[in-house]
Amino acid sequence: MLPEHKDSTDNPQDFQFLADSLPQLIWVTGPDGNHIYYNQRWYEYTGLDYEQSRNQGWSLVLHPEDYQRTLEVWRYSLMTGEPYQIEYRFRRYDGVYRWFLGQALPQKTCTVTLSSGLVPVLTFTSRS
Numbered sequence: 001m002l003p004e005h006k007d008s009t010d011n012p013q014d015f016q017f018l019a020d021s022l023p024q025l026i027w028v029t030g031p032d033g034n035h036i037y038y039n040q041r042w043y044e045y046t047g048l049d050y051e052q053s054r055n056q057g058w059s060l061v062l063h064p065e066d067y068q069r070t071l072e073v074w075r076y077s078l079m080t081g082e083p084y085q086i087e088y089r090f091r092r093y094d095g096v097y098r099w100f101l102g103q104a105l106p107q108k109t110c111t112v113t114l115s116s117g118l119v120p121v122l123t124f125t126s127r128s
Contacts, residue, residue, distance in 0.1 A: 025090070025100070027058070031108060033078045047093025063089035063097050070102075081106050 019026045019039040028037035034055045043049065046061045053060075062070060066088040077084035084104040089097040 033074065045092055046090065061091040063091070065089075077104065077106055 016039075019037075020041070022039070023041065024039075025042045025045055026039040027035050027042060030036050035053065035058055038050065038053050042053065046053070048057065048060065051057075059067060070086055070088050073086045074084060076082065084102065084106065086102045087099060088102060089099055091097050
């Protein structure tokens with residue numbers, strides 16, 4: 001018999017353990033779209049701390065050429081509830097930009113975003 005389903009939001013430590021165990025960069029935004037949580041991989045990759053990253057701080061590591069397009073796709077997803085998917089470049093702590101695939105499913109209470117770029121199958125250094 002399977003144990004009764006327990007919502008991961010019942011225990012924030014469970015969510016944080018899971019998020020920190022994954023190789024992807026993960027963040028959570030509130031209903032207003034501002035970032036309220038980043039997993040440990042985010043801090044390791046960017047070299048930023050929480051205060052530098054919170055709210056719109058994520059844009060500090062986004063490649064300048066990707067900023068406007070990213071903002072437009074993000075706002076559209078928040079307004080419509082449509083899934084968010086985009087390719088963009090994030091600057092690593094050493095100044096090197098790498099391509100990532102960002103995906104999210106907006107919810108009314110929060111949005112969890114996965115950006116895969118550290119997994120070898122999804123990491124790429126140039127686009128076709």
